[in-house]
Amino acid sequence: MDATPMRNVAGASDKKAPKMVIAGATKYYQTRTGSVHALDNVSLDVRDGEFLCILGPSGCGKSTLLWSMGGLHGLTDGEIRLGAEKIIKPHPEIAMIFQDANLLPWRNLAANIALPFELKRKPVDQQRIDMLLKRVNLWGFESKFPRELSGGMQQRASIVRSLSVNPSLLLMDEPFGALDAFTRDEMNLLIQEIWMETGKTIVFITHSISEAIFLADRVVVMSARPGRIASVFDIDIPRPRPVDIQTRPDFIERVLHIKASIDHGRSPSDGLAIT
Amino acid sequence: MDKALGDKIPEFNRKKAGGGGDGVGLSGTSLGLGDHRTKLETLAIILVAVVIIGGAELLLKWFNVPQYVLPTPSLIIMALFTEWGFIWPHLLVTLKELLLGFAIGASIGFVLAAVITQFPFVEKIVTPYILLLVTTPMLALVPLLILKLGFGSEPRIIAVALASGPMVMINSATGFRRVDLAKIALARSFGASTFQIFTKIRIPMAMPMIIVGLMVGSIFGLLTTVGAEMVGGAEGLGNRLTYYSALIRMPQFFAIILILAIIGISIYVLFYWIGKKWASWET
Structure with missing residues (x-):
């Protein structure tokens, strides 16, 4: 799964200066039973004004990555910069x-x-x-x-x-995970509207593929143990996106495409195959 | 129809993540003070009180129970009024000892809890001694304290502080140990300092347990005050108990007990209301 072609620095081709640069972010947690490798050499540019979704199974280090982006905890190696500033503690521009x-x-x-x-x-x-x-x-x-x-x-x-x-950068850590499906749709619409109205940069973590596609300009898929970027997908569906877009065949095709890429990158022992 | 469910709206308090589940909340005491009562319930409460007190009065008179065995309620109330001039200076002494001892003990207990829970290593070392203080009756130390400090209020105040402080400490520490990482992260993400996290997150979160500690601590303080007064010295309500019982003046003896009961209930009600005001968010 290391051979995924899009694993290198995503968004580097963008001309505008990125909002946030994550360069070689690596994180080990020291626990009683030894050290846990949470993030492995994650490099990613967050473009100014984009809606970026980070998608992955639980335990893939996506929350760790987000907390590091928010300056809530440090990295073992690598660095995160907001513009020219290195993020080592919470920044007033980030909420x-x-x-x-x-x-x-x-x-x-x-x-x-x-x-x-x-x-x-x-x-x-x-x-x-x-x-x-x-x-x-x-x-x-x-x-x-x-x-x-x-x-x-x-x-x-x-x-x-x-x-x-x-703030100019909003970091959202599975914010709607505990809500029921109807409320969740409502909130997704609201956050899309707010994003379009305010032009803020949003990094949004989720484990729902359809939520990620519905919201994002780009979906970054992470794989677990250790957490690393598996692939990046551009989502060019025009906005505003209505809720019922999620039932359209081309939307479902995107879901299946991303799902296939996740399953492909996973070794058979990681999960049960449904036959 | 299921009686327990009755007309209840089928919506349950979803216990949210965080907040911890180890709280012994004040609502656990189901005396229902200040909660809404129907007129019928109020009436029933008064009626039962009248039946019990009136019944005691009648029974004691009917069977000619001698005063020195058990005085009637009316005699006790009368003694309270006739003897009040002699009693109230002792009441003041008791209250002074209780308040001073509790204030000293509770302050030290609270500060110790707040500091110690920040250092798990120190907490592990200190906790056994605090448990020792909680479980050993501090009354046992009173004769020793009197030996060192004389028959004044000081030994009793120290005993009260020693009895109430550890109670406040052990409960507050339980409160401070309830760390909700998400709430601390939230405050931190808005640039909170360690001190701000303490005042805006940790203290409010520990508040329900702190209040429980203060309530239990003050009740323990009352027990110790009265006990210490019975051990030695010549003032305080505890001293009056030994005095009146030695003279077999039972109505006066029970009048003192009545006063002590009122002090105890007042403490409970006070902290019940404080809990309602400052810790009602935790149901």
């Missing part, structure tokens, strides 16, 4: 969105959204927050606590929280 919304249960919605401002010791940009709340249909829910909101509303609130500080 992260986590699995399960990750709201603080002891704070109401307004206080949850104000958290980034509190941590940065800056005055709360209420105008921008109100605009965003209206945009995602959460206007009027500010005094509610997370437990009083549905999963979709919670995740919308966490999107508002991240956008409130106006």
Whole structure:
């Protein structure tokens, strides 16, 4: 599986300077039972303004890669740069969105959204927050606590929280993984709209092939143990993409194509074959 | 129709990842203070109280139980009023010892818990000694403390601090140990400092357990205060208990017990409300 032709630096042909450069990212975790090789020499350019999906099975190091991009933990080898700056700690231009919304249960919605401002010791940009709340249909829910909101509303609130500080790069770690299929479609549409309206660069992690194709300009497929980039697919479906696009034959063909490439790269012992 | 389900909306509290599952939340005590009661329930509660107290009164009178065995409720209340002038200075002494000892013990316990949980190695070494303090009745130390410090309030305050501090510490430490990596990562991603993570994430997350610790610690403090007063010295409600029982003045003796019960219940109610206000997010 090392012989995949597209494994080299993706996006290097792009003329515009990339938003973020990942060069030879390698990460080992030291655990009680020894060291775990999570990332192996991952090189990737994130283009300015693109919607990039990182797709892979669980344990392929995609979250590790995203956390490193967000400056939450260091690499064993290689480096990640945002423009000219090396990312070694969280950067104000980068905001992260986590699995399960990750709201603080002891704070109401307004206080949850104000958290980034509190941590940065800056005055709360209420105008921008109100605009965003209206945009995602959460206007009027500010005094509610997370437990009083549905999963979709919670995740919308966490999107508002991240956008409130106006970052230019959004890192999303399987944000809609815990939602039901209907809510998930809704959220995918919303995030596509937000991306088109704001022109932010988004890196989105998922283990759903169709979600990746639906959202992305490019899909980066990762393989596991150790985590490395297996292949990169360009998705040139015109936008805005409606939800029902996912039932169209050419969409399904893309899904099967990516699925085949994943199965092909996997050794037979890794999974059960369905016959 | 299933009675337990009744008209319940079929929607369950989905337990979200994180938050930990080891919380002993205050809601575990199902005394239902301040929760919505129907008029019928309120009425029933009052009625049962009247039946019990009135019944005791009648039975004790009916069987001519002597006062020195068990005084009637009316005699106890009367003693409380007639003797109040002699009792209240002792009440103040007890409250002072309890509050001072608890404040000292709880502060030290809280700070120790916050610091120690940051260093797992230190925690492993210190925990056995804290357990020793929790399980050994601090009352046992009172005679020794009196020997060193005399018959004033100091030995009792120290005993109260020693009894309540470890309780606060051990519960708070459980709270601080509930690390939710995702929430810490969240704060960190917005540039939070270690201190901000402590104040904005770790403390609120530990709050339900801290409050449980404060409640248990203060109740332990009350036990130790009264016990220490019974051991030695000439003031405090504990001292009054030995005094009145020595004189076989049972109505006064029970009046003191009534006051102690009221202090205990007040502590419970206080922390119940604090828990409702600061830890209600954890159901």
